[in-house]
Amino acid sequence: MTGPAHDHDSTGEAGMDGADLTWDAGAQKAGFSLPARFFYDRDIFERECTDIFYKSWQLVAHINELDGPGAFVTLDIIDQSVIVVRGADGVIRAFHNVCRHRGNRLTEERRGVSSAFVCGYHAWTYGTDGALRGAPKTDAIPGFDRSCFGLVPVRVEVFASFIFVNLDDGAKPITEMAPGAEVLIRSHMPDLDTLELIEEVDVPVAANWKVIQENSIEGYHFEYSGPEHKQLAKLIDFSGYRLTPHGEWWTYIGPPKPGTTEAYGVPLEGATWQTDGFFNFGLWPNATLYVFPYADMVGTFIMTPTGPETSTLRFGYYGPKGRAQSEVTKACVRWMNEDLGPEDIRLNVTTQKGLRSLGYQHGVYLIGDGVTNRSELLVRHFHHLCHRAINGSSGA
Missing domain, CATH: 3.90.380.10 (Naphthalene 1,2-dioxygenase Alpha Subunit; Chain A, domain 1)
Structure with a gap:
């Protein structure tokens, strides 16, 4: 049994044209699997990052891991990082794990408990609701409004007692994905x-x-x-x-x-x-x-x-x-x-x-x-x- 040939990219680094993203319809009908290139090509990998992983629901933790105010879990999604935390009001929220000042990551811990997230660079401090609570010396900036510099929220859902996050605000809910x-x-x-x-x-x-x-x-x-x-x-x-x-x-x-x-x-x-x-x-x-x-x-x-x-x-x-x-x-x-x-x-x-x-x-x-x-x-x-x-x- 033979099928259509597909060129190998020996480095996985070369640029791709539209045909390189295809899986020949004749090969599919004949029962041939996804071409080998899809498993090592860097350009395909980068497309997967943006078109799959940045748009899909990612499992973070069981809901009982956030069993009290300030309990948090982080998740890395390739080069992105998300904090999921239970607030003082009991609500579970998710945020991009990055300080709004100069882009420093707020925490590298996988799990922990904290009443606030303090940036280790310039001590900007965020509450578990994502609001900016403190920013040293910013009173010297005319018109500086802390409410404009809170943590950026990420979608979060609980499904079957597990917590999921999604970087895509337009993604459909898990219950619609998996009725x-x-x-x-x-x-x-x-x-x-x-x-x-x-x-x-x-x-x-x-x-x-x-x-x-x-x-x-x-x-x-x-x-x-x-x-x-x-x-x-x-x-x-x-x-x-x-x-x-x-x-x-x-x-x-x-x-x-x-x-x-x-x-x-x-x-x-x-x-x-x-x-x-x-x-x-x-x-x-x-x-x-x-x-x-x-x-x-x-x-x-x-x-x-x-x-x-x-x-x-x-x-x-x-x-x-x-x-x-x-x-x-x-x-x-x-x-x-x-x-x-x-x-x-x-x-x-x-x-x-x-x-x-x-x-x-x-x-x-x-x-x-x-x-x-x-x-x-x-x-x-x-x-x-x-x-x-x-x-x-x-x-x-």
């Missing part, structure tokens, strides 16, 4: 409202963010790519495994394998869990909420690009507040951090290297009536969303 999704999420995550952060791990990955996302949304590799994936496959009844695109969100759900008595090397007797099955909810472009079988925790999985061929992968683990973690849950988190996660990351890195090969131009999707539970249909769906976004259109 019906929260009801489905809650059916698999009964303790969603009472979660608290157990652990957060950031891992640098030498791969394009789309490579990481692709790997996470197909079940084809589970029984072939390494011992840890085979371990996960033993917990899932693949006859009932389903991957479903829903426009700008998607799910992949697998029921538990009958007769399972242990998971992650630990007996199930006496354990509690969110669900005995495998549930994943993905929101365009890069956020995933998931539950692994028999684990009493909800995970977040977020890949953020740091360059054309580098990303940061953030793993968040949340458990029900006030309930001790079972040994199964502890074993699951260890297994994710020490075994399954590293195995996936190795696949991400070797795939990124291969995408640079002169022997590779594009792949072919495994999609067909006989492979529903192993299908790469979500990969194809995701590729279409990416291609449409950087070509100036939206929708599924």
Whole structure:
């Protein structure tokens, strides 16, 4: 099976004309995947920054992480930074993390509690409502009006008890992007409202963010790519495994394998869990909420690009507040951090290297009536969303 040729850019730095942003319609119809260039070209990466990441909802934290006045969390969106803070009035607000005086970043902390944000350069001071409260020596400036120099707000929403921000004031609400999704999420995550952060791990990955996302949304590799994936496959009844695109969100759900008595090397007797099955909810472009079988925790999985061929992968683990973690849950988190996660990351890195090969131009999707539970249909769906976004259109 052969498809249309696509020139390789050996540096990823060359300028592009309109044709370089295309994914040939004939190749798409023939089942060929997004061309390799989309995974390393700098110009495409810059288009993704502006047309995808600066216009999409980004997962920041669980709402319970902002449990009192002054509690804040920051999020970096490539070269942008946002502060999300609960004000003295209890309202959650988000602002660009930058002083209005000379552009100094206000804080580098991921989390904290503060009644005000004080710029470390010239001590301009902002309240948790974003208002400029103090600016030394500005009384010497005729007509200086503090009300004109408050922090610049960023859109913020709470969806399924998680906080999201969006740099685009015109973006549609998450509930319009993902109608019906929260009801489905809650059916698999009964303790969603009472979660608290157990652990957060950031891992640098030498791969394009789309490579990481692709790997996470197909079940084809589970029984072939390494011992840890085979371990996960033993917990899932693949006859009932389903991957479903829903426009700008998607799910992949697998029921538990009958007769399972242990998971992650630990007996199930006496354990509690969110669900005995495998549930994943993905929101365009890069956020995933998931539950692994028999684990009493909800995970977040977020890949953020740091360059054309580098990303940061953030793993968040949340458990029900006030309930001790079972040994199964502890074993699951260890297994994710020490075994399954590293195995996936190795696949991400070797795939990124291969995408640079002169022997590779594009792949072919495994999609067909006989492979529903192993299908790469979500990969194809995701590729279409990416291609449409950087070509100036939206929708599924």
